Amino acid sequence: MKWLTRVLLVLLVLFIVAQFFRPSIVVPRVDETKTLYHVESVPPEVRTILHRSCDDCHSNRTVWPWYNRISPVSWWLADHVKKGRKELNFDEWADFKPRRKARKLEEICDQVKERKMPLKSYLPLHAHAKLTDADRGALCQWSSALRTRIIAEHPEAARPAQSK
Template identity: 40%
Template sequence: MSRRILLGLLAVLLLIQVFRPAKNSRPGPQPHNVTALYPAPAGVQAVLERACYDCHSNNTRYPWYTEVQPVAGWYGRQVTEGLEHGNFDEFRNLPPRRQIGFLERCIDQVTRREMPPSGYTALRREATLSVDEVQALAAWARDVQRQIRAAALPADSAGAAADRR
């Protein structure tokens, strides 16, 4: 009886290998990436690449274990969910207020240690952020927010003030 159960489980495991989620891979330059307009210091760029971009960019790195189901499905769902919350490679396509909001959520979640999530850092220890890395990332994001406000929002405010007259 136990042999049949083991063979059945093996058959199911082999069968699910056929079903794979689509991969998030668009290599090459990403002209709409936030750092294309707002360059990040080298340390912050390194943090973005190793701790953020797998789930929040157009080019996810897939380790070997994501080639095996059910891990591939789980990892694919994590990437899809991450992209729904924000994509650094599509940042410049967002209106200024949404850019500021995206960065505010990044600052909030990183400083509260909600990002990167513990399930991700359990598999990718290198994605764990030090206190200094969290502070540097938050400082850069706040600086980008200031630049966006200075460049885009005064025009919005002037237009709104003119409408009130």
């Protein structure tokens, strides 16, 4: 049993040391004129779903949970938010080119239909973020209508994107 005590001791020391390495939490300022909601028309029910289930990783309004102060959980969460924002940030929508908008709108429907979003690891502690079939239907209906409109105004947006 002596070895077990040693292993536990080493783990405890590592855990304590890890607390000194916290990711820097980026809290970008929200420019209201650049948000998805300012640029496009988003029905209230869709807006509610996006706020409830996607904002923590796809906007600049992340609500950081208390356990975000604990390493290594904090590293993992910060990484999700960083990658999520990089892929799709509702608060920087105005900076997206029409082609990227069209692609992301298509992806929104695909990702929720395939149950890839919201991330599975997010759901146990954010039960309210779970999507119902009605939520998925509303997201897809809205995103495909908006995509069609963007393509009608910018036909080049329909071509497959070379880059994200």
